[in-house]
Amino acid sequence: MKQTFDPLIVAVVIVACWQVLHLTVGDGSLSSPWSTLTELVHMLGTHAFWSNASETAKALGLALIIALAGGILLGVLLGVNRMSGVVAEPILLNLYSLPKVTLYPLVLLVFGLGLSAKVAFGVMHGLIPILMFTMNAIRQMRPVYLRASRTMRLPLHRTILHVVLPAVFPEIVSGLRLGFSLTLLGVLIGEMFASQRGLGYMLTSAMNLGDIRTIMAVALFLTLFALLCNGLLLMANRRLQHG
Amino acid sequence: MKTENILRAAVVISFIALIEVLCRLGVIPASVLLAPSTMVTHGVELLRAGKFNHDIGISLLEIVTASIVSVLLGFVAGLSIHALPRMRRALEPLLSSYYAVPTFIFYPVFIVVLGVGPLPIIAIAVLLAVVTMITATLDGLDRIPRALHKSGLVMRLPAWRSAFFIKLPAALPYLFTGVKLAVAYSFIGVIASEFILSGSGVGYAIGYAYNNFQNDDMYSLMLLILITVTLVNMLLNRIDHRFQSRRQR
Amino acid sequence: MTAANTSLNRPAPLRVPDTLPSQTPGEAHATLTGVMRHFTKNGSKELFHALGPIDLTLTKGEFFSVVGPSGCGKSTLLEALAGLSEPSSGTVMFEGRPVKGVPDGVGVVFQEDASFPWLNVRDNISFGLRMAGMDGAEIKRRTDYALGFMGLKDFAGAYPAQLSGGMRQRVCIARTLVTQPRLILLDEPFGALDQQTRLLMGDELLRLWRETSATVLLITHALDEAAMLSDRVGVMSARPGLFIDIVETGWNRSRDSRIVSTPRFGEVNARLWEKLRVESMKVMGAGSAH
Numbered sequence: 078m079k080q081t082f083d084p085l086i087v088a089v090v091i092v093a094c095w096q097v098l099h100l101t102v103g104d105g106s107l108s109s110p111w112s113t114l115t116e117l118v119h120m121l122g123t124h125a126f127w128s129n130a131s132e133t134a135k136a137l138g139l140a141l142i143i144a145l146a147g148g149i150l151l152g153v154l155l156g157v158n159r160m161s162g163v164v165a166e167p168i169l170l171n172l173y174s175l176p177k178v179t180l181y182p183l184v185l186l187v188f189g190l191g192l193s194a195k196v197a198f199g200v201m202h203g204l205i206p207i208l209m210f211t212m213n214a215i216r217q218m219r220p221v222y223l224r225a226s227r228t229m230r231l232p233l234h235r236t237i238l239h240v241v242l243p244a245v246f247p248e249i250v251s252g253l254r255l256g257f258s259l260t261l262l263g264v265l266i267g268e269m270f271a272s273q274r275g276l277g278y279m280l281t282s283a284m285n286l287g288d289i290r291t292i293m294a295v296a297l298f299l300t301l302f303a304l305l306c307n308g309l310l311l312m313a314n315r316r317l318q319h320g
Numbered sequence: 321m322k323t324e325n326i327l328r329a330a331v332v333i334s335f336i337a338l339i340e341v342l343c344r345l346g347v348i349p350a351s352v353l354l355a356p357s358t359m360v361t362h363g364v365e366l367l368r369a370g371k372f373n374h375d376i377g378i379s380l381l382e383i384v385t386a387s388i389v390s391v392l393l394g395f396v397a398g399l400s401i402h403a404l405p406r407m408r409r410a411l412e413p414l415l416s417s418y419y420a421v422p423t424f425i426f427y428p429v430f431i432v433v434l435g436v437g438p439l440p441i442i443a444i445a446v447l448l449a450v451v452t453m454i455t456a457t458l459d460g461l462d463r464i465p466r467a468l469h470k471s472g473l474v475m476r477l478p479a480w481r482s483a484f485f486i487k488l489p490a491a492l493p494y495l496f497t498g499v500k501l502a503v504a505y506s507f508i509g510v511i512a513s514e515f516i517l518s519g520s521g522v523g524y525a526i527g528y529a530y531n532n533f534q535n536d537d538m539y540s541l542m543l544l545i546l547i548t549v550t551l552v553n554m555l556l557n558r559i560d561h562r563f564q565s566r567r568q569r
Numbered sequence: 570m571t572a573a574n575t576s577l578n579r580p581a582p583l584r585v586p587d588t589l590p591s592q593t594p595g596e597a598h599a600t601l602t603g604v605m606r607h608f609t610k611n612g613s614k615e616l617f618h619a620l621g622p623i624d625l626t627l628t629k630g631e632f633f634s635v636v637g638p639s640g641c642g643k644s645t646l647l648e649a650l651a652g653l654s655e656p657s658s659g660t661v662m663f664e665g666r667p668v669k670g671v672p673d674g675v676g677v678v679f680q681e682d683a684s685f686p687w688l689n690v691r692d693n694i695s696f697g698l699r700m701a702g703m704d705g706a707e708i709k710r711r712t713d714y715a716l717g718f719m720g721l722k723d724f725a726g727a728y729p730a731q732l733s734g735g736m737r738q739r740v741c742i743a744r745t746l747v748t749q750p751r752l753i754l755l756d757e758p759f760g761a762l763d764q765q766t767r768l769l770m771g772d773e774l775l776r777l778w779r780e781t782s783a784t785v786l787l788i789t790h791a792l793d794e795a796a797m798l799s800d801r802v803g804v805m806s807a808r809p810g811l812f813i814d815i816v817e818t819g820w821n822r823s824r825d826s827r828i829v830s831t832p833r834f835g836e837v838n839a840r841l842w843e844k845l846r847v848e849s850m851k852v853m854g855a856g857s858a859h
Contacts, residue, residue, distance in 0.1 A: 083410030174504035176511035262422035307420030
């Protein structure tokens with residue numbers, strides 16, 4: 078009981094701080110929790126919101142599929158060979174810590190504006206964590222599993238399919254959790270200045286109009302969506318934990 | 321020299337060489353990407369002429385400030401949360417789902433509240449980096465083996481001595497991982513914020529150059545960031561390596 | 570020795586182990602001839618002499634243990650015999666054929682827990698058979714038998730994470746058992762278990778050995794375990810490992826853990842330690858031993 082109660086208290090505290098901040102800086106700078114909520118509910122009833130949301134969802138879905146497939150494939154390839162994993166890791170870490178915004182102009186020049194650029198941004202952000210989690214999971218997989226499959230004389234493809242992938246599956250889901258958030262971030266940022274559609278675009282245009290209510294309502298929606306997906310993946314992760 | 325370092329250098333160099341060749345041959349048009357050699361020569365010119373020195377200075381200031389603030393704040397917060405298990409359990413969902421939320425969506429809010437200038441940028445960068453430092457601090461304190469803690473008790477050390485002479489050194493490798501990540505996130509936070517909405521800084525300069533079709537300035541600045549990040553990472557990794565050898569396995 | 574315990578505690582006369590009808594006593598089942606293993610140290614050209622030269626012949630159906638100080642290459646020997654690694658020189662033969670890769674009819678139980686955490690006990694045990702494409706009814710038959718034999722019937726649906734270390738090792742042994750191996754190799758299988766569990770697992774291993782009539786090679790660091798379980802015990806020197814003694818125990822095939830209370834057991838143990846002590850001290854870095 079206490080376990081679910083305490084985080085709720087934290088949530089209440091956050092909302093309370095929000096309210097205090099609103100009272101301090103005024104309605105023009107920060108909407109109150111209540112007005113944000115009502116604005117969101119109102120927004121959810123508009124066609125405009127949902128057409129934007131579906132744009133974002135489309136880009137997100139595509140980007141996730143590519144990031145997941147590419148990340149797992151490359152992760153397996155780099156992780157299986159000991160040397161390639163060792164060589165690749167610092168390069169990948171470096172790319173990961175690079176402010177990807179520095180590559181945005183390049184992406185825009187290659188993909189132009191629109192859906193493909195957004196998907197490219199998403200993949201750019203999400204691929205590397207999935208790749209790294211998969212790669213490290215394979216590198217850290219207990220070697221005794223491979224030896225056991227050798228003593229059972231399994232051919233390579235069966236070893237990968239029936240031993241390696243099940244063994245690293247929980248880590249892949251962990252990588253997916255991080256990759257999901259980053260892909261969402263990438264897609265949103267892409268929409269913020271490379272698209273005329275989508276929730277990111279809604280944010281930017283609201284920003285240009287000084288429409289703080291819309292900004293916060295969209296931000297609230299995205300926060301709740303992200304937390305929901307993260308929570309689901311976390312639950313999946315816990316269920317898969319082999320102990 | 322270790323085989324893996326040679327291989328790594330070979331991979332990077334051949335990649336750069338490939339891009340260089342493709343650019344020179346015109347396979348990659350100059351309107352899309354400049355040849356790496358051009359980026360370097362133009363970059364050197366820019367630095368010498370001091371065209372972007374002001375922007376570079378501002379960005380550096382913001383990054384360093386954000387790093388220091390997030391590391392200190394994160395460490396202190398982590399320390400306090402670790403000492404209060406009930407608070408920790410309450411904050412657990414928040415900490416583990418923090419990075420699920422695209423923090424940038426709050427950037428417009430920060431601008432509205434704090435105005436334009438370095439302050440909202442530093443704020444967003446700290447917001448991005450602080451939680452990873454908190455997590456790393458908690459992790460580091462968790463991993464101090466019970467045996468070390470008990471040794472302190474057996475030696476009858478007072479609490480602060482135990483903390484300073486036993487716990488801190490024991491947790492240091494993990495804390496440093498947090499520092500590495502905090503610096504990386506500060507970098508990302510600052511540059512990205514400048515790019516999206518700012519009037520100064522390297523991120524802004526890149527965006528400005530892009531909008532004005534000044535590819536040469538743009539790419540040289542991008543290269544500058546790439547090189548800086550790489551060098552900072554190498555430095556931090558070297559220090560981290562010294563810590564790693566002390567880690568419990 | 571007092572008069573009272575002469576008849577009960579007289580060392581068992583040396584006997585030829587009970588043979589089963591299908592076996593030819595004394596037939597060589599697996600051999601290692603001049604086997605040596607060298608490793609190169611990370612990056613440098615320096616050769617690290619890990620094992621050998623080893624000459625060993627395992628007769629069909631015997632139980633052979635290997636003891637030795639840490640780092641002497643016991644596991645390397647097992648890997649060479651199993652076909653998991655190739656020796657730098659020398660030959661390994663199994664059933665008259667050179668070993669290249671893991672031969673059919675060889676089962677290995679590892680030191681670490683090799684049970685797959687994502688499968689339950691039953692699926693773990695039947696894994697090898699399913700991968701080999703065996704007929705479903707036969708798989709069920711063999712798996713049920715192994716579950717019963719290893720005392721895992723009540724845990725067939727449980728997952729390894731829910732089991733103790735000893736139970737998990739039983740799962741690994743069961744997984745080997747269902748493939749009906751003719752040579753069973755065990756690399757310190759009970760290392761992680763407590764003493765009492767180890768003694769009982771030793772009894773189980775003897776039961777398994779008798780039941781399957783397989784040849785068994787056991788690697789262990791526990792002298793008493795080797796002394797109790799084996800027909801012969803090979804004592805290895807410190808690195809590079811060589812056999813410095815092979816002790817015949819002369820036990821009956823029908824033995825169990827109760828032989829630990831016999832004087833013969835004490836003698837075997839003493840003889841093993843006599844040779845091993847010197848080698849172990851070398852590993853510990855002590856100076857000259859006497």
